Amino acid sequence: MHLLNVFSSVLAGVTTLQGVAALPQGLWSRDTNAPTSSSPFSPKAFIISMFSPEAGAWYGIPDFNVLAVNITVPGLSMLFPDVHCTGDGQICQLTTGEGEINAATTIASLVASPYFNLTQTYFMIAGIGGVSPELATLGSVTLARFAVQVALQYEFDAREIPANFSTGYVPFGTKAPGQYPTSIYGTEVFELNEALRNKAIELASTAQLNDTQAAAAYRANYASDPAYAAGASGPTIVPCDVATSDNYYSGNLLAEAFDNTTTLLTNGTGLYCSSAQEDNASLEAFLRAAIYGFVDFSRIIVMRTGSDFDRQYPGETATQHLLYDHQNGHIPSIANIYLAGVKIVEGIVNGWDDTFEAGITPTNYIGDIFGSLGGTPDFGPYSGGAPATKRSIEARRRRRV
Ligand SMILES: *[C@@H]1O[C@H](CO)[C@@H](O)[C@H](O)[C@H]1NC(C)=O
Numbered sequence: 001m002h003l004l005n006v007f008s009s010v011l012a013g014v015t016t017l018q019g020v021a022a023l024p025q026g027l028w029s030r031d032t033n034a035p036t037s038s039s040p041f042s043p044k045a046f047i048i049s050m051f052s053p054e055a056g057a058w059y060g061i062p063d064f065n066v067l068a069v070n071i072t073v074p075g076l077s078m079l080f081p082d083v084h085c086t087g088d089g090q091i092c093q094l095t096t097g098e099g100e101i102n103a104a105t106t107i108a109s110l111v112a113s114p115y116f117n118l119t120q121t122y123f124m125i126a127g128i129g130g131v132s133p134e135l136a137t138l139g140s141v142t143l144a145r146f147a148v149q150v151a152l153q154y155e156f157d158a159r160e161i162p163a164n165f166s167t168g169y170v171p172f173g174t175k176a177p178g179q180y181p182t183s184i185y186g187t188e189v190f191e192l193n194e195a196l197r198n199k200a201i202e203l204a205s206t207a208q209l210n211d212t213q214a215a216a217a218y219r220a221n222y223a224s225d226p227a228y229a230a231g232a233s234g235p236t237i238v239p240c241d242v243a244t245s246d247n248y249y250s251g252n253l254l255a256e257a258f259d260n261t262t263t264l265l266t267n268g269t270g271l272y273c274s275s276a277q278e279d280n281a282s283l284e285a286f287l288r289a290a291i292y293g294f295v296d297f298s299r300i301i302v303m304r305t306g307s308d309f310d311r312q313y314p315g316e317t318a319t320q321h322l323l324y325d326h327q328n329g330h331i332p333s334i335a336n337i338y339l340a341g342v343k344i345v346e347g348i349v350n351g352w353d354d355t356f357e358a359g360i361t362p363t364n365y366i367g368d369i370f371g372s373l374g375g376t377p378d379f380g381p382y383s384g385g386a387p388a389t390k391r392s393i394e395a396r397r398r399r400r401v
Pocket residue numbers: 031067068069070
């Protein structure tokens with residue numbers, strides 16, 4: 001077949017989940033065990049990594065082999081073109097590439113792939129991130145209910161910030177920091193299934209977490225401030241929320257500003273503790289797929305383990321802390337992705353028949369700031385009524401059913 005025809009038939013296949021038997025399977029699936037579009041994999045657990053060290057935490061482990069089947073999926077990163085699965089297709093893993101654009105593009109491509117039926121799949125975004133010493137430390141395992149896109153704001157250089165502004169970040173459509181944004185993009189906040197999050201915490205709590213002497217030595221620097229007691233203690237499992245920003249921020253003032261943004265956008269419910277560069281982007285792609293029933297938004301877990309602190313310790317400068325200090329969080333954070341994460345993955349697979357196949361019913365609102373999946377957001381300006389976008393999405397969804 002001419003390459004152009006191959007590509008257009010792939011595109012045609014990608015746009016509809018049904019009726020894709022004409023896909024040129026041999027071209028994209030290098031592996032005879034790989035799923036086909038007529039007999040797709042329905043993984044129970046899908047691990048989302050963002051870069052090689054996070055992915056490596058899952059390779060060569062004694063529990064299961066996700067490198068048994070490789071499936072090349074069009075639209076994935078050039079650096080990480082394959083979805084990896086166990087031989088029985090029950091557990092899969094991919095790597096998005098770093099930052100919001102890579103994350104959104106990879107997840108949008110995955111959810112449209114005819115090789116997977118993801119309607120019942122549990123997704124676990126499992127990455128490292130910066131952590132606030134107010135709630136967590138190097139190696140801590142944080143599990144989020146909210147993901148907040150904190151840097152989606154106007155920004156002024158520090159040298160041009162008016163004396164009466166507490167930060168250079170100003171919410172869109174407003175005149176000063178701390179005012180509720182009037183221009184809403186829709187990706188500001190995602191709320192996940194809290195009952196599933198709590199179940200994941202229960203499973204992860206059976207893990208013996210990794211810690212190292214080098215990480216302990218760095219975190220000891222935080223002991224002089226009582227507000228940083230969590231930062232100065234050993235790693236644990238912590239229920240708290242994640243901020244997303246392509247801009248890798250660091251230091252007391254930005255950490256406090258984005259903590260404030262999380263509080264503002266979640267109407268005081270969110271508990272900021274970790275920072276990363278992808279989660280809102282992945283969640284937006286999942287949310288758009290959930291509107292059409294391709295994935296179940298109540299089956300998403302966001303786990304971030306502490307690889308560094310989001311701010312300096314008392315007496316240290318912000319730049320010294322980020323650019324020159326050896327924080328020594330990388331080893332325990334990568335180790336704990338696996339140690340805590342494997343308990344969650346195995347809990348889902350082993351508890352499938354009894355618990356997970358039917359789903360963990362959410363008791364909180366789940367979805368985005370628009371209320372796109374139905375229900376009324378418990379944060380944001382649309383808690384009283386739906387904006388036009390929500391009504392049109394609901395109408396589109398009804399037409400599909
Ligand atoms: C899958 O890909 C990985 C490298 O990404 C490789 O190590 C492994 O051997 C591959 N598995 C198969 C079955 O080819």
